[in-house]
Amino acid sequence: MAKKKETAISIFHYLTPNFSDKTTIFVITMKIIHTSDWHLGQVLYNYDRTEEQTGFLEQLVRIVVNEQPDALLVSGDVFHTSAPAAATVRMYVDAMLELRNACPTMTMVVIAGNHDSASRLDSDRKLWQVAGIHVVGAVERSEDHSALTEHHLFTVCDARGETVGTIVAVPHCYRLPSPSFYTDLLTLADHRLPVVLMAHLTMKDSDTTGHDNIGTLDSVALERVAGYDYVALGHIHHAQDIKDSQKRVRYCGTPLAVSFDEKAKHSVSVVTLHGHDGPQVRTIEIETDRPLQTIPNDEPLPFCDALQRLEEFPDSRQCYVRLNVLLNEPLPIDAYERAAAQCAKKNYRLCTIRTTTPNTASLTPSAMSVDRFQEMTPIDVANRYVASQLGRELNEQEMRMIHETLNKISEEEHT
Numbered sequence: 001m002a003k004k005k006e007t008a009i010s011i012f013h014y015l016t017p018n019f020s021d022k023t024t025i026f027v028i029t030m031k032i033i034h035t036s037d038w039h040l041g042q043v044l045y046n047y048d049r050t051e052e053q054t055g056f057l058e059q060l061v062r063i064v065v066n067e068q069p070d071a072l073l074v075s076g077d078v079f080h081t082s083a084p085a086a087a088t089v090r091m092y093v094d095a096m097l098e099l100r101n102a103c104p105t106m107t108m109v110v111i112a113g114n115h116d117s118a119s120r121l122d123s124d125r126k127l128w129q130v131a132g133i134h135v136v137g138a139v140e141r142s143e144d145h146s147a148l149t150e151h152h153l154f155t156v157c158d159a160r161g162e163t164v165g166t167i168v169a170v171p172h173c174y175r176l177p178s179p180s181f182y183t184d185l186l187t188l189a190d191h192r193l194p195v196v197l198m199a200h201l202t203m204k205d206s207d208t209t210g211h212d213n214i215g216t217l218d219s220v221a222l223e224r225v226a227g228y229d230y231v232a233l234g235h236i237h238h239a240q241d242i243k244d245s246q247k248r249v250r251y252c253g254t255p256l257a258v259s260f261d262e263k264a265k266h267s268v269s270v271v272t273l274h275g276h277d278g279p280q281v282r283t284i285e286i287e288t289d290r291p292l293q294t295i296p297n298d299e300p301l302p303f304c305d306a307l308q309r310l311e312e313f314p315d316s317r318q319c320y321v322r323l324n325v326l327l328n329e330p331l332p333i334d335a336y337e338r339a340a341a342q343c344a345k346k347n348y349r350l351c352t353i354r355t356t357t358p359n360t361a362s363l364t365p366s367a368m369s370v371d372r373f374q375e376m377t378p379i380d381v382a383n384r385y386v387a388s389q390l391g392r393e394l395n396e397q398e399m400r401m402i403h404e405t406l407n408k409i410s411e412e413e414h415t
C-alpha cells in the first residue's frame with residue numbers, strides 16, 4: 001500500500017513538480033474567525049458602553065476556546081476613536097491577551113480601520129509581535145518585495161505546526177500605493193495553499209443599509225480583489241456576502257450595533273477553507289443585554305401613540321431607545337422628559353427622539369441623520385465637505401493637517 005502511494009506521489013510530482021507532498025495526500029483546511037468593527041470606546045448618546053463591549057469580548061473568547069481556529073482576523077475599526085481612552089485601551093489589551101491564551105497556536109491579525117489611528121496602532125506593533133499578534137496600522141509604501149511581505153503577509157499554521165495558508169493584511173487607507181495593490185500582494189503569497197485578504201473598505205455593490213453613502217468615492221470593484229480564496233472585509237456594518245463573489249468576499253458585520261439603523265443580526269463569521277474550494281461560512285450570533293431599539297420600529301407615530309408603544313414594548317432587556325415620532329403637531333415641550341420617565345420605568349435608556357414631518361414621512365430623507373453623522377470620522381466629514389463644495393477629494397497635505405489638529409485636540413482632551 002505504502003509503495004503504491006509513493007508511486008502515485010512520484011507520478012504526481014513528475015506531472016506537477018511545483019506541488020508539495022501534503023497537497024497531494026490531504027486536502028489542507030484553514031479555519032478562521034472573521035470579525036471587525038468592534039468600535040471599542042464608543043459612547044452612545046452619552047451612555048458608556050464598556051459593559052456591553054466587555055460582554056462581546058468575553059463571548060469572543062468563548063467562541064475561540066470552542067472553535068480552536070487557525071486564525072483570528074480583526075478587519076479594522078477596533079476602536080471608535082483615533083485616540084481611545086486609557087480604560088478602553090486596557091479593555092482591548094486584556095481581551096487580546098485572553099484571546100491569545102484561548103488558542104495559543106492561532107495566528108492573530110489586526111488591521112486599522114478608518115476609525116483607528118494607523119500610527120497609534122503601529123506604535124506598539126513590535127510589542128504585540130512578542131505575543132504573536134500581528135498588527136498592521138499603515139500601508140507599506142516601499143516597492144521592495146521583502147519589505148512588503150514582512151509588513152503585509154502572515155503565514156498561518158494549524159495546531160500541529162503545519163502551514164495551512166497565508167493572510168494578506170491591508171489596513172484602511174485613503175490612497176493605496178497603486179490600484180492593483182491587493183492583487184500585487186497576492187503574487188507574493190504561496191498559491192499552493194489558500195490565501196486570504198483582510199481589508200477595511202467599501203466594496204462596490206455592497207448593501208450599505210444603516211450607513212450613509214460615505215466612502216463611495218473610493219468604492220472598490222470586485223476585480224480588484226480577484227484571485228483570493230477569501231476576502232475578510234470590515235467597514236460596512238451589515239453582515240453580507242458580496243454579490244457575484246461566489247461567497248468569497250464577505251463583510252462579517254458589527255458584533256454590537258453601533259447605530260440604530262443597524263437592524264440586522266450581529267455575529268462573527270467562522271470560515272473554513274478547503275484548499276481552493278469556495279469558503280464555508282457559519283455565523284455565531286453575539287448576544288447583548290442592551291439592544292438598540294427604535295420604537296415603533298416600522299412607521300413613525302404621533303408622540304402620544306409612540307409613547308404608548310414604548311410603554312407596551314415587551315423586551316425585558318435594558319434597551320437603548322430611539323422614539324420614532326410623526327410630527328403632525330409640534331412636539332410637547334416636555335416630550336423628552338415624558339419619554340425618559342417611561343424609559344426609566346422599564347430600565348431602558350432613552351437616546352433620542354427621531355421626528356418625521358408628515359409630508360416627508362414616505363420620502364427617503366436626503367439629509368444625513370444624526371446617527372449617521374455620529375458614525376462618520378472627522379476625516380469622513382471633511383472629505384464629504386470637500387467633495388460637495390469643490391468636487392474633489394482631500395489631498396495629502398490637507399489630510400495631514402487635519403490629522404495633526406485632531407491629535408492635538410485629543411491630547412488636550414486626555415490631559
Ligand SMILES: [Mn+2]
Nearest residue numbers: 037077113235
Ligand atoms: Mn466601522
